[in-house]
Every structure is written in structure tokens, then in C-alpha cells.
Amino acid sequence: MTDLDAPAIPTYRLSQYAHGGGCACKIPPGELESVVAGLRQDQPEQLLVGLDDGDDAAAVRIEGGTAVLSTADFFTPVVDDPYDWGRIAAANALSDVYAMGGRPVVAVNLLSWPREVLPFELAREVLRGGADVGRQAGCPVAGGHSVDDPEPKYGMAVTGxxxxxxxxxxxxxxxxxxxSLTKPLGIGVLNNRHKATGEVSTAAVATMTTLNARAAEDAVAAGLRCATDVTGFGLLGHLHKLARASGVSAVVDSSAVPYLDGARQALRDGYVSGGTRRNLDWVRPHVDLSAITDDEALLLADAQTSGGLLVAGEVPGAPVIGELVARGEHSITVR
Structure with a gap:
């Protein structure tokens, strides 16, 4: 049988095989913090970054004065196209290393697959997407681990x-x-619209598959030392964690925050994920939102997948959306 004679793989909408999508399927931040609170222990001297502040990756000092960074990230399908899902998940996992100012050096795949429901040809496309992004990042993808699972999930464990x-x-x-914010917001509502309707936002896919490598390099080269990436907890959630860990407050200029084309329309049409609403519920007691509408607050809490870096300092080409100020009544004030 030739390739032309082989039966075509049926079209599958991968996003319909999961209860959530992308980083919106994260455990809510408040619940997660209560789970890990009792796990903190005295840190050995070589552990530079651990559980204390919920940073993007762990960091440990080894001989020779190098910091080894370790992280893992995986999620359910955020788009229907398996190759794009693989690329997005890989870029998202690598982002944790970039958010720490590091360089990824090796990654391994994490794959959960409903083997009796979805054909392995689709899994191969997912893995191919991840491998291509790893190649783009100069980070070999060397093996991994897979399990039979009722829900498809994919991501990577990355060492940098x-x-x-x-x-x-x-x-x-x-x-x-x-x-500074290095990618526009709105990924969450656009992905939720895609899950509900099948409508693809090429801008959202392009944003999610863009590596944060250059932004990280520019930040480190400029001597900046504080950053996080904006993913499942939304801009407000990740900024709240940054401000709390740093002992400062933040002021955000809502008019300066960039959004992807179609994001506001998707919000008006009601494509808001449960994860986004939980994000807003979590930060609301800590944030002064009196100057903006509820819709604007939802966009600022929108659960992002493979979002940009939020950097304390100016990054070339990235809009400045606010500033850090002395600690006040609220961790964030939005104007």
C-alpha cells in the first residue's frame, strides 16, 4: 500500500477531549498555595530558588558557579491542531527557564494519551511540534515519559x-x-472561543509559539533582576505574586496594556474561562480595581498560555504598563 492508498486520519477537535484548555486548566492559585504551604523546609545553601515564593523554576548552585534551573509544565489541548498544540506546550515549558534569565539545555517529553480514543498519529504530530520548538531554542528533546490517560496532556520537563x-x-x-510586558494579553479568551466554536486565532497561535528567549536575553543584558512569565494565573495573579515576594506594590496603567486583536470581542461574546474567573476571585481582595470595569478586570486576570514576560525594568520593544512602588494597602492598584 502506498501513502496515497493509506486511509486518511479523521479530523479530531482535540480541545473537545479535555475539560479545560492550556494553562486555564491549572489548579486555582489559592488552592495550590494551601497545598504546598506545608511542604516548605529548611533550604540547603546550594538551593537558590525553591518553594518559598512560587517562582517560575527551581534553581540550584553547582560546582563551577553555575545555577542549574529545573521546571516542568504540561496541559490539556489548547488548540485543535496537534502540531500547534505541541509547539505551544513546548514554548510554554521553555518559558519557565527564560523567565529566570536562563538558557534551556535539555528537555524531555511528558505525554498522557487516551490510546483507545485518539490515534497515535496525532500524538506523533504533538511530539513533532515539541521537537521543532526545542530545535528552534537550541534545546535537545531527549526522550521522556508517557502514560495511558483518559485526557490528552502534553508538556516538557526542562533543565537550563x-x-x-x-x-x-x-x-x-x-x-x-x-x-514591561513582552507579549499582549487576550490569549485566554481567544482560546476559549476556539474551544467553543473552532474559530482559530492565528495571532494567538503565533503569540503562544513565540519563544521568550530574546526578551530574557535583553533583560539580563540590561542588568535587570526581577521577572516572571504571565501564564495561567493571568497578569494580575502573577504580578500579585511578584509584588508580594518583593515586598512592594504595583500600579498598572490599564490603557497601556496591549491586547491581541479580537480579544475584547471574544470577552464581549462571553468566552471567559472558569480559570480566569477564579484568578480574579483570588486577587480581588488584594487589588484596587475601583477605577476599571469588571470586563477590564477579567481581561487583566485572563488565564494566558505561553504568555510573555513581566519584567521589572525596561525591555527593548516592550510596552511599559506600570511601575513598582512602595508597599501600600493593596499589592496592585489598577488605573
Whole structure:
């Protein structure tokens, strides 16, 4: 039988095989913090970053003065196309290393697959997407682990390296620093519309598959030391964690925050995920939202997948959306 004679693989809408999509399927931040609170222990001297502040990756100092960065990230399908899902999941996992100012050096796949429901040809496309992004990042993808699972899930465990004195951490913010955002928001509502209707946002896919490598390099080169990536907890959630860890507050200029085309329309049409609403519920007691509408607040809490970096300092080409200020009544004030 030739390839032309082989039966075509039926079209599957992968997003319909999962209860959530992308980073919107994360355990809510408040619940997660209560789970890990009792796991904190005395940290050995070589552990530079651990559980304390919920940073993007763990960091440990090894011989030779190098910091080894370790992270893992995986999620259910955020788009229907398996190759794009693989690319997005890989870029998202690599982002945790970039958010720490590091360079990824090796990754392994994490794959859960409903083997009696979805054909393995689709899984191969997912893995191919991940491998292509790893190649783009100069990070070999060397094996991994797979399990039979009722829901498809894919991601990576990534190891990176960095200079201990140059790490980007979420506890290194200082009052007076501007806040730069390197990717527009709106990924969550656009992905939720895709899940509901099948309508593809090429802008959202392009944003999610863009690596944060250049932004991280620029931040480190500029001598900046505080950053986080904006993913499942939304801009407000991740900024709240950064401000809390750094002992400062933040002021956000809502008119300066960039959004993807179609995001506001998707919000008006009601494509808001449960994860986004939980994000807003979690941060509301800590954030002054009196100057904006509920819709604007939802967009600022929108659960992102493979979002950009939020950096304390100016990053070339990235809009400044606010600043860090002395600790006040609220961790964030939105104007």
C-alpha cells in the first residue's frame, strides 16, 4: 500500500477531549498555595530558588558557579491542531527557564494519551511540534515519559543553566522600577472561543509559539533582576505574586496594556474561562480595581498560555504598563 492508498486520519477537535484548555486548566492559585504551604523546609545553601515564593523554576548552585534551573509544565489541548498544540506546550515549558534569565539545555517529553480514543498519529504530530520548538531554542528533546490517560496532556520537563548573580527572580523587585510586558494579553479568551466554536486565532497561535528567549536575553543584558512569565494565573495573579515576594506594590496603567486583536470581542461574546474567573476571585481582595470595569478586570486576570514576560525594568520593544512602588494597602492598584 502506498501513502496515497493509506486511509486518511479523521479530523479530531482535540480541545473537545479535555475539560479545560492550556494553562486555564491549572489548579486555582489559592488552592495550590494551601497545598504546598506545608511542604516548605529548611533550604540547603546550594538551593537558590525553591518553594518559598512560587517562582517560575527551581534553581540550584553547582560546582563551577553555575545555577542549574529545573521546571516542568504540561496541559490539556489548547488548540485543535496537534502540531500547534505541541509547539505551544513546548514554548510554554521553555518559558519557565527564560523567565529566570536562563538558557534551556535539555528537555524531555511528558505525554498522557487516551490510546483507545485518539490515534497515535496525532500524538506523533504533538511530539513533532515539541521537537521543532526545542530545535528552534537550541534545546535537545531527549526522550521522556508517557502514560495511558483518559485526557490528552502534553508538556516538557526542562533543565537550563544560568549565572546565579544574574537570575531573574520574582522576589527582586524594587520600588521605582517600571513594569514591561513582552507579549499582549487576550490569549485566554481567544482560546476559549476556539474551544467553543473552532474559530482559530492565528495571532494567538503565533503569540503562544513565540519563544521568550530574546526578551530574557535583553533583560539580563540590561542588568535587570526581577521577572516572571504571565501564564495561567493571568497578569494580575502573577504580578500579585511578584509584588508580594518583593515586598512592594504595583500600579498598572490599564490603557497601556496591549491586547491581541479580537480579544475584547471574544470577552464581549462571553468566552471567559472558569480559570480566569477564579484568578480574579483570588486577587480581588488584594487589588484596587475601583477605577476599571469588571470586563477590564477579567481581561487583566485572563488565564494566558505561553504568555510573555513581566519584567521589572525596561525591555527593548516592550510596552511599559506600570511601575513598582512602595508597599501600600493593596499589592496592585489598577488605573
Amino acid at each position: 543553566v544560568g549565572a546565579p548573580e544574574s537570575l531573574l527572580r520574582n522576589d527582586s523587585g524594587r520600588a521605582g522600577l517600571p513594569l
